[in-house]
Amino acid sequence: MSQVLATQQVTSSPFLRALQGVAQTPVPFWLMRQAGRYLPEYRALRATAGSFLNLCFSPEFAAEVTLQPIRRFDMDAAILFSDILVIPHALGQKLDFVEGEGPRLGELDVTKLVYDADKLSPVYETIRRVRQELAPDKALIGFAGAPWTVACYMVDGQGGGEFTRTKIFAYKNPEAFDALIAKVVDATVAYLAAQVRAGADALQLFDSWSGLLPEPYFTRWVIKPAQEIRSRLAKECPQTPMIGFPRGAGGLCQHYAEQTGFDGIGLDTQVPLDWAVENFGKGRCLQGNLDPVLLLTGGDALEQGVRGILDAVRGQPFIFNLGHGVIKETPPEHVALLAKTIRSHAG
């Protein structure tokens, strides 16, 4: 490990050290959607504010909600409060969030997409504010949606289904779809590099819908764009570790881990930890993968679930997380119990 450390910044953050490949005790943790509707202080602030997109672009609001869960639960990392669909917005596709229904995107004309960096400057201001307030041993995670997942929303125009429209379009017109993916890749690299310049310590690429693509399309539209984003960012910000999260990838998770070059691999609930550790966890940080329904359930089931994961990854560089986002009905006390169980677990 000493050689790896010599070429990387020395850091006091257990989260970043785990991403450098060094197992930590206690295991660092954060939760996907840790800033959000399950927290009363989020709901209170949300009620006074405007549309969801306005919130993402209000540095004061976004910085505050990014920090809320850290104050309560002392996670090892904060994650920028934002949305993966700011990229289509910055590319000029119309975007609205309909209350209670989710995003609605306007007509897509790939030839007209032009990345307007200025549209995302409030995000960088949020990052600067959060980084200033966070303790030095807490990491700030920037993020973006992976091109395949973002393209799903861009083509379908909304979420909620299996993105069949997108898949038919992509299967029928693979070269045209490549062109869309390429535009999203370029925008994503620019966006993530700017997040790092503003103060993000690590980056996560969320491929929430990678589970919809079989081979050979998984390689073409999940693995290859991730490789390209990773390698271009490795040049622009070589010190910044990156996590890839190919949700639903199943057995393809191994190809993804081996081929993308990410420092950390996010695992969804269905990835068996013993298999992941043995097949692609050697010297690579894994992150995951408690069932969010166990966090919602609480009690013994939650404690056993947390301990089961920690036992399975003993000695492995690991970041504890859920396999998917916090469910909005989750009682905050359950998150406190999760934090306590992790902190008190013997390494």
Place this chain on the structure above:
Amino acid sequence: MSQVLATQQVTSSPFLRALQGVAQTPVPFWLMRQAGRYLPEYRALRATAGSFLNLCFSPEFAAEVTLQPIRRFDMDAAILFSDILVIPHALGQKLDFVEGEGPRLGELDVTKLVYDADKLSPVYETIRRVRQELAPDKALIGFAGAPWTVACYMVDGQGGGEFTRTKIFAYKNPEAFDALIAKVVDATVAYLAAQVRAGADALQLFDSWSGLLPEPYFTRWVIKPAQEIRSRLAKECPQTPMIGFPRGAGGLCQHYAEQTGFDGIGLDTQVPLDWAVENFGKGRCLQGNLDPVLLLTGGDALEQGVRGILDAVRGQPFIFNLGHGVIKETPPEHVALLAKTIRSHAG
């Protein structure tokens, strides 16, 4: 292979020979939901009939729609037209199918569930009729839902979500949930054995929602009930091969294949064939796993998808299928193209 064959019935059915572990050329095929709404002759018959449950219990209707796709596309196997929820119905839980919305189940009281075998006798009559009409080289597949999947509907009372209610109940009350699973296991064994006595040549256990359970619950409520059903049926009908389909199981698919003892393993779209063949396909029949959206798309993408699968499983005992059911908007000509592509592929 000769030893295996010596202890099993000699059959003219390529589908059954593949399940005996012998690679077939051309590869036998059938499609999940091959009898259904994408066929105009199904829709015509459906329009004249009553509620969906009545259809499942009308041997004349059910036998006819079971045979419809075989007449058109000459699949190697017919699958009984029925529904996985006939088991809760036979156990005494109220069941309705609401047009356009799916199943609605009544209050669940596990202590009151009693299996009434007579309620399912129309299903066996359907099987007798279909077997009589099918050519000897065509197999008839009987089926049931796996206990976990059936229990999801029984506890949640309906489908359409992530079965969070069921999971919370099961996580909080694992022993009570064990008791429900045990009742469904008993009913399923009785039901499947009766299907074999009526003429089913093979059986498939559909665990459509196994992808919702992480370890150790996957072993407890997916693998163990499947093991028990398999071993009890192996005593009651030792000549009848059985396929398990753990949809969404991801990396856990390997544990399932190794531990359940099924002759065939159904793979969803997301299982990489190279991984499956190498890790659990040796001497075991695999089945799957074309993306149903490729069948909906048609054309070059469909042909390439079919060929890609057939190339990946060369020399492997294999049954071609989709990774999930036929999508109802699929043009029947696309199924004809799929059939032609499979039949003309050099083994």
